[in-house]
Amino acid sequence: MLTEAMRAILAEARQWGWVLEPEAKRLFALWGLPVPKFTWARDIGEALRFAEEIGYPVAAKVVSPEVVHKSDVKGVVAGIGGREELEEVFARFRALPGFKGVLVEEMAEGLELIVGAKVDHQFGPVILFGIGGTGVEIYKDSVLRMAPLTEKDADAMLTGLQARPLLEGYRGRDPVDRQGLTRFLLDFSRLVMTLEERITSIDINPLFCSSKGCIAADARITLPSFEGA
Amino acid sequence: MNFKRLFEPKTLAVIGVSLDNDRHPANVVYYKNHLRYPVEVFAVNPKGGRLQGEIVYSRVAEIPKAVDIAVIAVRAEFVPDILADCINSGVGGAAVISGGFAESGRRDLQDQVTAIAREADFPFIGPNCLGLYAPGRIDSFFLPSERFVRPEPGPVAVISQSGGILVDQMVKFAQEGVGLSMGISIGNKALVGEIELLEEFGRDDRTKVIAFYVEGFGKREGRAFVEAAARCPKPVIVLKAGKSALGERAVSSHTASLAGDYAVFSAALAQHGIVEARNEFELLSFCESLSRYQRSITGKIAIITGSGGHGALAVDACASHKLAVPTLLETDQAQLRERLSRSIRSIAALGNPIDLTGSALDDDFYQTAEFLSRTPDVDCLIVLLLPYLPGITSDLGARLSQLYLKEGKPLVAYVPRVEKYRMLIEGFELNGVPVSPSIEGAVLMAEAMRRCKPC
Numbered sequence: 001m002l003t004e005a006m007r008a009i010l011a012e013a014r015q016w017g018w019v020l021e022p023e024a025k026r027l028f029a030l031w032g033l034p035v036p037k038f039t040w041a042r043d044i045g046e047a048l049r050f051a052e053e054i055g056y057p058v059a060a061k062v063v064s065p066e067v068v069h070k071s072d073v074k075g076v077v078a079g080i081g082g083r084e085e086l087e088e089v090f091a092r093f094r095a096l097p098g099f100k101g102v103l104v105e106e107m108a109e110g111l112e113l114i115v116g117a118k119v120d121h122q123f124g125p126v127i128l129f130g131i132g133g134t135g136v137e138i139y140k141d142s143v144l145r146m147a148p149l150t151e152k153d154a155d156a157m158l159t160g161l162q163a164r165p166l167l168e169g170y171r172g173r174d175p176v177d178r179q180g181l182t183r184f185l186l187d188f189s190r191l192v193m194t195l196e197e198r199i200t201s202i203d204i205n206p207l208f209c210s211s212k213g214c215i216a217a218d219a220r221i222t223l224p225s226f227e228g229a
Numbered sequence: 230m231n232f233k234r235l236f237e238p239k240t241l242a243v244i245g246v247s248l249d250n251d252r253h254p255a256n257v258v259y260y261k262n263h264l265r266y267p268v269e270v271f272a273v274n275p276k277g278g279r280l281q282g283e284i285v286y287s288r289v290a291e292i293p294k295a296v297d298i299a300v301i302a303v304r305a306e307f308v309p310d311i312l313a314d315c316i317n318s319g320v321g322g323a324a325v326i327s328g329g330f331a332e333s334g335r336r337d338l339q340d341q342v343t344a345i346a347r348e349a350d351f352p353f354i355g356p357n358c359l360g361l362y363a364p365g366r367i368d369s370f371f372l373p374s375e376r377f378v379r380p381e382p383g384p385v386a387v388i389s390q391s392g393g394i395l396v397d398q399m400v401k402f403a404q405e406g407v408g409l410s411m412g413i414s415i416g417n418k419a420l421v422g423e424i425e426l427l428e429e430f431g432r433d434d435r436t437k438v439i440a441f442y443v444e445g446f447g448k449r450e451g452r453a454f455v456e457a458a459a460r461c462p463k464p465v466i467v468l469k470a471g472k473s474a475l476g477e478r479a480v481s482s483h484t485a486s487l488a489g490d491y492a493v494f495s496a497a498l499a500q501h502g503i504v505e506a507r508n509e510f511e512l513l514s515f516c517e518s519l520s521r522y523q524r525s526i527t528g529k530i531a532i533i534t535g536s537g538g539h540g541a542l543a544v545d546a547c548a549s550h551k552l553a554v555p556t557l558l559e560t561d562q563a564q565l566r567e568r569l570s571r572s573i574r575s576i577a578a579l580g581n582p583i584d585l586t587g588s589a590l591d592d593d594f595y596q597t598a599e600f601l602s603r604t605p606d607v608d609c610l611i612v613l614l615l616p617y618l619p620g621i622t623s624d625l626g627a628r629l630s631q632l633y634l635k636e637g638k639p640l641v642a643y644v645p646r647v648e649k650y651r652m653l654i655e656g657f658e659l660n661g662v663p664v665s666p667s668i669e670g671a672v673l674m675a676e677a678m679r680r681c682k683p684c
Binding site: 145 | 446447455483490496497
């Protein structure tokens with residue numbers, strides 16, 4: 001069920017055509033999808049306070065309605081080790097177009113996956129699952145299914161990847177939390193079915209998955225009013 | 230919507246025949262049905278008169294019998310009135326051949342026609358199409374009889390957004406001996422589209438396999454189609470045109486980029502157990518195979534051949550289509566060897582592929598196929614037959630087919646398709662066992678069974 005708070009996030013984002021990352025993460029959290037501890041810091045004091053609270057290292061990302069592709073403008077910094085470095089990053093982000101603050105969050109780790117959704121003209125909502133990271137469009141190792149997903153669908157998606165051995169624990173590494181990943185896909189599918197009239201696509205890239213669980217380290221939701229990158 | 234009279238007509242009105250141009254499409258349709266099909270045909274033209282001595286009625290209402298199907302080939306702007314006439318005269322359904330609707334900017338006219346028909350629950354195919362062809366029953370294609378290649382009656386229904394592709398596919402069906410229950414060119418699919426026909430042929434007793442050529446679906450129509458196909462108890466095969474990303478606009482999300490129109494289409498088909506043919510050759514092979522075998526296999530293939538090279542190529546083709554070619558157990562190989570002619574016993578390779586060598590006789594092929602038909606490790610046999618081997622006769626096709634009828638394990642064959650080998654090929658085809666003119670095609674026939682979930 002879509003709550004008032006979730007509706008408000010989408011309504012606010014309509015002016016930009018997409019939901020800013022901290023708001024998209026808040027929406028995920030409201031739905032029960034796991035996201036890292038984060039804050040949307042409007043000033044450096046807030047950023048430093050939060051970083052100390054959760055402990056370094058942290059990740060920082062620029063928040064700007066004008067920056068859809070944050071890496072393209074070096075708007076993402078991971079592994080910030082201390083106060084000085086965070087101050088430096090904050091100052092640099094402040095100069096980026098449309099600056100509206102900085103997302104400070106705990107570092108996540110694990111296998112980089114992508115989970116996404118698209119509302120297709122002919123087939124309606126579809127879910128994508130695959131190997132994520134910045135090389136996602138190079139490797140193109142992904143599977144698609146029409147939503148809503150059944151447990152069987154989710155399972156078939158996990159076994160449908162070329163890189164399936166990576167999920168199952170390749171060369172001595174622990175396998176990813178398969179149950180957690182399946183649950184994530186099913187919860188995500190339910191969210192997509194609830195939002196299908198209001199969105200055009202959702203990207204979660206990366207979704208970090210390890211033996212301990214899965215966590216959405218990035219989130220972008222585009223709306224029908226979106227006009228381009 | 231009731232298609233009964235449209236698809237099983239006893240009477241046909243061809244509306245729009247020309248009194249001075251015998252090559253007019255309506256005249257072609259009139260003559261071919263009049264001369265060659267068991268329907269009673271009536272010509273209609275507002276001017277009335279005679280066509281080769283037969284009465285031309287000025288309106289469909291004047292025809293003295295109840296008309297089951299009207300083939301309408303008049304100018305687009307006259308179609309709404311003609312269709313209303315048909316409805317008022319109690320016609321059972323229509324094929325609107327005429328173009329000049331949505332495809333050339335007149336969606337308004339098309340919507341008008343559709344509204345009239347929908348209001349009266351009157352089924353019509355088209356507009357802008359060839360209509361329907363049912364072997365031995367009815368033919369609304371305006372293609373001259375002498376140039377038209379007719380497939381035999383059989384279990385495959387083909388529904389195509391393109392008339393040209395349908396006709397071409399029918400030529401190939403005829404060539405390969407694949408039988409057709411009905412071919413329908415749906416054109417602009419204003420009222421009757423893929424979903425309605427899928428449901429209709431799902432119920433039709435003649436039809437065992439339903440094949441589609443699809444260019445695209447409307448909003449959410451794809452979803453409704455795959456869901457209907459998943460409910461259909463018969464194998465459904467789809468060939469999609471427009472797979473390339475050309476013209477797909479740049480997208481801002483990774484998901485939208487990875488989930489392009491075709492990627493989604495293909496995934497949705499697979500998810501619902503629909504067999505996607507990647508090209509027309511696959512479409513033909515899949516139709517041929519599934520028209521005989523409506524069953525699902527896990528894909529454990531035994532390859533029987535008289536030439537090591539053919540066996541090796543078939544193994545490669547199997548691998549590229551995710552079919553397994555399991556090695557036979559030593560004990561099975563020993564038993565099989567006992568059954569072979571003394572002359573090849575020591576030289577035949579029985580691991581799988583099973584190479585009986587160029588010295589093999591009909592009996593060796595038969596014994597091997599019989600043995601493998603009873604081996605649970607194998608769920609389909611591919612027999613690669615080289616008719617020029619001295620020990621093989623033209624009886625072998627029929628003998629192997631009889632074996633299938635007795636044992637029930639799917640068998641497909643490869644035989645080079647030249648006239649000289651006709652008797653061998655006929656031995657298979659008269660018994661309904663599929664034969665491909667290529668090794669790849671034979672492997673595709675096995676793949677069709679592996680990919681067909683509801684079979």
